[in-house]
Amino acid sequence: MAMAWIWTVLTGAALLFGLLTGRMDAVASAALEGAGDAVDLCLGIAGAICLWSGLMELMRRSGLMDGLSRLLRPVLIRLFPESEKIPGALDALSINVSANLLGLGNAATPAGIKAAKLLRGEGEAGGGLVRLVVLNTASVQLIPATVCALRASAGARQPFDILPAVWLASAFSVTAGLIAERILRRFFK
Numbered sequence: 001m002a003m004a005w006i007w008t009v010l011t012g013a014a015l016l017f018g019l020l021t022g023r024m025d026a027v028a029s030a031a032l033e034g035a036g037d038a039v040d041l042c043l044g045i046a047g048a049i050c051l052w053s054g055l056m057e058l059m060r061r062s063g064l065m066d067g068l069s070r071l072l073r074p075v076l077i078r079l080f081p082e083s084e085k086i087p088g089a090l091d092a093l094s095i096n097v098s099a100n101l102l103g104l105g106n107a108a109t110p111a112g113i114k115a116a117k118l119l120r121g122e123g124e125a126g127g128g129l130v131r132l133v134v135l136n137t138a139s140v141q142l143i144p145a146t147v148c149a150l151r152a153s154a155g156a157r158q159p160f161d162i163l164p165a166v167w168l169a170s171a172f173s174v175t176a177g178l179i180a181e182r183i184l185r186r187f188f189k
Contacts, residue, residue, distance in 0.1 A: 044153030045146070049106055052145040056099060056107045068101070069094030079135075079178075082119065082128045089118040097135065103145035112136055130181050138173035141166055 018027035059065045069091070076083065076093050083089040092115035099108030112132070119128040144166045151159035 041150075041153055045149055048145060048149030048152070052102070052104050052149075053107055056102065056104050059102075065095065065098055068098045072097055079131055080119070080128050082126070086118050089115060092118060093132070096132075097139075100136065100139035101142050103141045103143045103147070105139075105146060108136070108139075127181070127185050130185070131178065134177035134181050135174065138170065138177045140170045140174050 014027055014031075015024075018024045056065070059068075072094050073090065076090060076097065080089070080093060083093055092111045095111035096108045096115050099105070099111065115132055116129055119126065119132055144162070147162070147166070148159040151162070
């Protein structure tokens with residue numbers, strides 16, 4: 001609801017200033033140009049999402065996803081000890097984290113929602129659910145597929161040249177988030 005108001009105010013302000021300055025033709029052409037750019041961007045991203053979602057499905061069917069999930073289980077059990085007692089939670093966590101590692105946030109969402117429902121438990125959000133939110137918000141990405149697709153659609157010659165910076169930034173953000181979760185959990189039980 002707030003975004004609707006923000007866009008309404010911004011659009012109204014653009015129209016008002018266009019009228020006041022006598023440049024409605026510039027406002028209209030900018031709106032049409034922006035709409036065209038938005039369509040181009042959406043088509044570029046849609047193509048990349050289809051590609052990476054297809055790759056994710058191939059990995060799932062070939063068993064590579066299960067192998068990656070098995071590799072992640074020891075780490076996930078350490079991060080989410082309560083998940084061992086909840087049927088299906090560790091599988092959902094594994095799929096979610098694996099998809100996020102590959103930069104497939106849209107493919108990670110269903111498993112993340114399932115894991116969140118299983119970790120939620122009774123009443124307030126427990127530590128496991130908070131850690132899941134931290135991992136999904138600041139996820140470590142080995143291949144930031146969506147960002148690279150945006151860069152490619154914007155004309156970047158080497159859209160994957162940001163990988164070292166992404167790895168470093170995401171590792172720091174996950175570490176900081178997990179440390180903050182642990183500290184805050186001690187103060188606000």
